[in-house]
Amino acid sequence: NNLMAAQMTNAHRRFLQVLMSNGITEGSEARKLHQHCCETDKVYYAHDKLDDFISTINSHLQPLFMQIRKGISEDDGRAHYAVVNLAETEVTKMASDYTEIELELFRKTMDLIILSENGFASSTDILNLADQLKTKKMKKKEAEQVLKVFVEDKWLSEKNGEYTLHTRCIIEMEQYILSNYQDVARKCNICHSLAIQSQVCESCGIGMHLPCVRKYFRGQTEPRCPKCNEFWSCDTP
Amino acid sequence: QVSELVQFLLVKDQKKIPIKRADMLKNIIREYRNAYSEIVKRADRTLQEVFGLQLVEVDTKRHIYILINNLPHAEGQHLCRGKEKEKMGLLLVILSFIFMKGNSVKDSALWEFLHLLRVYPGKQHSVFGDVRKLVTEEFVRQKYLETTPIPLTDPPEFKFQWGPRAEKETSKRDVLNFVAKMQGKDPAFGATQFSEAEANT
Numbered sequence: 001n002n003l004m005a006a007q008m009t010n011a012h013r014r015f016l017q018v019l020m021s022n023g024i025t026e027g028s029e030a031r032k033l034h035q036h037c038c039e040t041d042k043v044y045y046a047h048d049k050l051d052d053f054i055s056t057i058n059s060h061l062q063p064l065f066m067q068i069r070k071g072i073s074e075d076d077g078r079a080h081y082a083v084v085n086l087a088e089t090e091v092t093k094m095a096s097d098y099t100e101i102e103l104e105l106f107r108k109t110m111d112l113i114i115l116s117e118n119g120f121a122s123s124t125d126i127l128n129l130a131d132q133l134k135t136k137k138m139k140k141k142e143a144e145q146v147l148k149v150f151v152e153d154k155w156l157s158e159k160n161g162e163y164t165l166h167t168r169c170i171i172e173m174e175q176y177i178l179s180n181y182q183d184v185a186r187k188c189n190i191c192h193s194l195a196i197q198s199q200v201c202e203s204c205g206i207g208m209h210l211p212c213v214r215k216y217f218r219g220q221t222e223p224r225c226p227k228c229n230e231f232w233s234c235d236t237p
Numbered sequence: 238q239v240s241e242l243v244q245f246l247l248v249k250d251q252k253k254i255p256i257k258r259a260d261m262l263k264n265i266i267r268e269y270r271n272a273y274s275e276i277v278k279r280a281d282r283t284l285q286e287v288f289g290l291q292l293v294e295v296d297t298k299r300h301i302y303i304l305i306n307n308l309p310h311a312e313g314q315h316l317c318r319g320k321e322k323e324k325m326g327l328l329l330v331i332l333s334f335i336f337m338k339g340n341s342v343k344d345s346a347l348w349e350f351l352h353l354l355r356v357y358p359g360k361q362h363s364v365f366g367d368v369r370k371l372v373t374e375e376f377v378r379q380k381y382l383e384t385t386p387i388p389l390t391d392p393p394e395f396k397f398q399w400g401p402r403a404e405k406e407t408s409k410r411d412v413l414n415f416v417a418k419m420q421g422k423d424p425a426f427g428a429t430q431f432s433e434a435e436a437n438t
Contacts, residue, residue, distance in 0.1 A: 013289030014308050020247070020288075041308075060287045064240040085244065096248050 006056040011043040016057055019068060020083050023154055024168035027079035054081075071171035074119075074164075074197045075157075077211025082171040094155065101135040102146050106155065108133070109147075113164055114181050119197035120162040123147070165196050188212050189226060204228035238269055242280040246292065250304040253379040253402075258300035295380060295401035303380055305405045323364050324371065328381055330354065331372065332403055333415050343387070344395045347372075376400070 014037040019025050025033065034053055038045035054068050061067055065087035070079050094103060108129045112121035123144075130143035138146070147163065150156040154168040165173075174194045177185050188195040190212040198207035206227045208216070213236055217223040223232035242261065249256045262273065269276060281292040289308040295301055334350050335342050342350075348358050356362055358369040365371050373395075376382040380402035387394045399407075 008286060010289060010308050013287070016288060017290075017306070017308070020251075057287075064243055064283070064287070066244075087240075087244075 006052075006059075008056065008060050009043045010041040011037040012053065012057050014041060015053070016061075016068070016083070019081060023082065024166075024171065025081045027081070030081050069171050071167055071174070072191070072193070072209070072211065073167045074170070074195070074209055074211070075167075077209075077214070080167050080171065082168055084172045086175070097153070101133060101138060104133050104135050105130060105138060105143065105146060106150060109150075109156070109163065110165065110177075113196060114177065114185055117200075119195075120159070120164050123161045123163065126163060170194060170196060190216055199232075199234040201225040201228065201230065202233045203230040238272075238276050239279045239283060242276060243283050246280065246284065246304060247288070250290070253303075255295065255380055256302045256304075258302065261302075293405055295405075303402055303405075305402065327356070327365060327371075328376060328403075329407070329412070329415055331376075331382070331397075332399060332407060333412050335397055335399060336412050341396050341398050344384070344397060347397055
């Protein structure tokens with residue numbers, strides 16, 4: 001890429017400010033925002049140039065070890081954007097918002113989720129964890145409240161009493177998770193990104209995101225594993 | 238060092254917590270204390286160029302800083318998360334009132350005015366919650382409003398003025414436009430607009 005980095009305009013700055021204040025921004029929202037910013041600050045707008053627009057911002061964020069990163073939701077396959085801090089070696093983004101004991105609960109919950117088969121941890125299991133925290137024991141009622149806040153702040157998402165990592169969390173902590181859970185964290189065989197929720201081949205053990213499975217097996221009557229060619233045993237979504 | 242300071246400032250600003258110079262020195266600069274002012278200058282330049290934010294000293298005696306938004310205010314700004322838009326709406330109403338009353342109002346006068354908008358200090362508001370807390374604590378902590386006790390009053394009374402963040406961030410034009418809209422109209426008109434807006438949220 002030998003293009004000179006384009007200048008930041010107020011449109012870029014406005015876009016960045018909103019992205020940062022949102023925490024996570026869904027793809028179509030980001031496109032609308034791109035248009036809004038260009039129109040407000042009277043900057044040339046081309047609807048298909050969002051990636052270039054973001055690249056310009058990223059080239060200026062790079063010396064600050066920050067980046068606008070795109071991630072795909074494991075639920076619906078939709079793109080989302082978040083501003084991540086590349087220099088953080090652990091969950092320091094959260095460090096300023098939560099107490100020591102809440103952070104410990106979060107880390108232990110993340111352990112449960114990543115080590116699980118399906119990428120979910122049940123509320124019961126997490127509440128049991130609360131009882132065993134090193135910092136200080138947390139009562140069940142308190143833990144329930146903290147979990148609620150984690151969901152509101154988009155670090156966790158909840159489905160039927162079970163918790164998994166929110167898309168925002170995955171985008172922001174992908175590097176951290178891949179390095180700290182090296183042997184356990186799964187990568188999707190199709191898109192090669194971190195996979196928290198995944199379908200796994202019973203024969204050879206490779207994993208794939210549900211949206212990736214959906215795309216890969218579209219129109220195929222006999223889905224087969226892309227690696228070992230055995231029949232794909234899971235229900236294709 | 239500059240990038241660490243920028244990160245630190247962004248995090249503090251996210252919560253609109255004013256930044257003390259002592260904190261900046263303590264947390265970030267450590268060995269580089271001699272270069273402090275150069276590092277701060279560069280951090281400020283980066284914040285302006287990349288984020289459109291500016292580091293401004295609002296208390297020169299106690300060396301307290303805030304980050305203000307340099308970008309021109311946009312209509313229909315998506316910037317506000319959660320209840321921020323409504324809170325900013327209420328704040329603008331309060332700032333306008335203070336402005337119209339000669340830049341300083343007694344707390345009793347402010348509450349009387351807000352009654353017209355069906356916002357009561359004693360009651361939980363459907364959008365703003367504990368309004369007294371919002372106005373006397375949150376807006377004051379964020380430096381949008383300033384409150385000082387009026388001497389020799391018993392029970393103690395306070396006066397409200399624009400805080401340094403309001404001075405720097407809110408253009409007088411925004412306020413004048415707002416006031417012009419309300420001027421010459423029955424104060425109940427403002428109340429209707431407000432409660433219509435309420436009903437739509």
